[in-house]
Amino acid sequence: MKTHLSNATLEKLPVTVVTPDYDRTKVSAGVAHIGVGNFHRAHQALYLDRILALPSQEAWGILGVGIRQGKRETGRAEAFHKQDGLFTLTEFSPDDPAVVRVVGSIVDYVSCNEGYDALIRRLADPAIRIVTLTITEGGYFIDADGAFMLDDPFIAEDLKRDIPQSAFGLVCEALRLRRDEGVGPFTVLSCDNLQHNGTAAQSAFCGFAEARDPSLGAWIRENVSFPSSMVDRIAPSVTDADVARLNDASGVEDLTPVYSEDFRQWVVEDAFCAGRPEFEAVGVQLRVDVAPYEQVKLRMLNAAHTVVSHIGLRIGYRTVHAAMQDLRVVSLLESFLDGDVAPLLTPPDDVDVGEYARNVLRRFRSAAVGDQLERIASDSFAKLPVFLGTTVRELIDAGRDISLEAFTLACWAENAANVDDKGAPFDLREPNASDADLATLRADDLAAPLSLTLFDGWGVAGSESFASRFVAFRKDIRERGAAKVLADMQG
Structure with missing residues (x-):
């Protein structure tokens, strides 16, 4: 019989389950996180869980913040x-037994179902010194x-609301309260x-604030x-x-x-206006410049994920591991990473x-993870x-072969029908x-997708070679x- 998870049952869990090695009753929230999904709980929440086990770090627990109304949010809040904010994280290794641990860093949760004004008040609490976000690309x-x-209609509507509902509006209103109350x-x-992503976040939040109240926007630019x-960990959806x-x-x-x-990996620019936890003590890489790490991860790991997902789905696979059993797919990924991307990078x-490329392929082969x-x-x-x-832009500018990228995007376009080659x-x-x-x-025009605004700046519009290959x-x-x-492409 399985044991229900809560503070009261932590000592009753199977001995094989790793439990928090700190007193949760002494932990308070100093970080608020917007977007408490699988990735956050498998990544940042785990880092904070490890930090809370260190001396004098008990003020760095997490307040989860749910901002999207609906059945899913209701279930998550409940x-x-x-479970007192507790959840299990199972970490699968390609070579070693899985490790199951209870993560205890989320010590409170506030939902929009309680009212958006309640979210603003919680974010305005002086104890909150960092607001983290996973709200998707x-x-x-x-x-x-x-x-x-x-x-954008969603943003334009939110700007009109007395109490906003977007992440930008909620954070800006909380910062307004903190400014007015002298909290900082x-x-x-x-x-x-x-x-x-730091620049993107600044543009988004300051852009919203300046449209709503120029003086608040100026204060945020000067003080926040x-x-x-750069974050990295594969955390699949949970069915x-x-x-x-x-x-x-x-x-x-x-x-x-x-x-x-x-x-797992987390590289962070060391620029915090209101203090921070001892990130470096648990393996977070604090750097002056994150961009070199960012470009390697986005253009190798995430790009390879994109390539394998669209080609794999087109062929008829449903998981990364299954696609990686196809040597044609593996060979294409190796050519993409080693031949196309690596020569274009200036890594740290x-x-x-x-x-790095070899490790990406090793991670993709993990059957236990089975990412969708x-x-x-x-x-x-x-x-x-x-x-x-x-x-793509740099390959076109250099006059290099773009077959792998054109094939990937052709599979992406064909996947719009939501049916694979096998029906x-x-x-x-x-x-x-x-x-x-x-x-x-x-x-019906097979070249039409290349006119989409998502391709602005790629150089595909002016490349007859790319369009013809696509x-x-x-x-x-x-x-x-x-x-x-794919078989013919590889001779």
Whole structure:
């Protein structure tokens, strides 16, 4: 019989489960996190969990903040309250036994179901000194020129509200209260897969504040720090079947278990206006410049994930591990990483891009993680420019072969039908695409997708070679299937 997870049952859990080695009753929230999903709980929450075990760090617990109304948010809030913020994290290794641990760093949770004004008051609490974010790559409303999209209908509507509901509005109103009450600012730390995510966050939050109240915008620009960060850990979506599987293996009755690979990395710009935890003591890499680490991760790991997801789905696979059993897919990824991307990078001194590429492929081969291709391939309108745009542009500018990239994007375009080459359905979500965007993607004109704004700055519009390869691959995939096309590409 499995043990229900709560503070009261921590000492009754199976001895194989690692539990917090600190007194949670002494922990208070100094970090508020917006977007308490699987990745945050498998990554930042674990780092903070390890920090809380250190002396004099008990003020750095996490306040979870749920800002999206709906059934999912209601269930998450109820689960956090029933389990006192506790959850299990199972870390799978390609070579060693899995490790199950209870993470205890989330010590409180506030939901928008309690009212958005309640969220603002909690963020305005002087104890909160850092606000972290995982709101997805497309959640910052930044256009191709780096400007905040004030004309987006969601943002325009939120600017009119007395009590806003977006992450930008909530944080800005909390900062207004802190300014007016003389409390001082907090740091806003983006943990999303964006190049220069600190700059993107500053543009978004300051853009919102300046549109709402220029004096508040000026105060935020002068007083709030927006450090950049690079986060890395594969944490798949958790299905109902996964919940049952993870709980059966752990012996814990957990309403919200998560799982991940055993690898993790966090590189953070050391710029905090209101203090910070002892990040360096638990393996966080504090740097003056995060950008070199960022470009390696986004253009190698995330880009390779994008490549394998669209090609794998087209062929008929559903998990990364399954696609990695196909030697044709592995060979293409090796050519992409070693031949196309690595020569274009200027990595940090402590990163060997060849070793990095080999480690990426090792991580992808983990059967236990079994990451879903649908999860990775979804939201491509936000992801493709970040992960592939710079590489494609630089390859075109250098006059180099762009076959691998054109083939990947041809598979992406064909995947818009949500059916693979074998006729089996899948479900890709595109929350950042308009109806017009999706119509263009699915148009009879096979070159039409290259006119989408997501390709602005890639150089594809002026490259006849790229466009012709893209169209030729789409035709060939339709006639023969992606697997045969891929086999021919490799001779």
